[in-house]
Amino acid sequence: MPVYSYRLGSPTWALSLPGVYSAPLHTGRREQGARLRAALGEVAARRGEGVVRDVRGHGCMLGLELAASQPAGTAKRVAQACAARGLLLLNCSVYETLRFIPPLTVAPAEVDEACDVFDAALAEVVA
Numbered sequence: 001m002p003v004y005s006y007r008l009g010s011p012t013w014a015l016s017l018p019g020v021y022s023a024p025l026h027t028g029r030r031e032q033g034a035r036l037r038a039a040l041g042e043v044a045a046r047r048g049e050g051v052v053r054d055v056r057g058h059g060c061m062l063g064l065e066l067a068a069s070q071p072a073g074t075a076k077r078v079a080q081a082c083a084a085r086g087l088l089l090l091n092c093s094v095y096e097t098l099r100f101i102p103p104l105t106v107a108p109a110e111v112d113e114a115c116d117v118f119d120a121a122l123a124e125v126v127a
Helices: 009-020 023-047 074-084 108-126
Strands: 052-058 061-066 090-092 097-100
Touching: 023 052, 023 061, 023 108, 061 074, 074 090, 074 097, 074 108
Parallel strands: none
Antiparallel strands: 052 061, 061 097, 090 097
């Protein structure tokens, strides 16, 4: 089977790098990652150790692992409850983990709204 490539793809991609790594975008990504981590930490503290085991990751790529005391499939049910509310999350791993990967241009209000939706969905599933 032949492999096709787009000859202008690499030069075009290389020209876009300065825009991707511009200071305002890079700074915003760090600030919103810290905001998301803090908000998920608050959700974890509010729900307790019996519900949330860990919040981990870097920048805006974070994972929230549910406690081992939660039954298998809880992360999937939380992700489905979030999807029903308009928030798309990935459940991943052999552990009960939910992955948060917002766009680099996420606004502070969107981070707050996402955490509120997640908190409500978690409360519904775990209750």
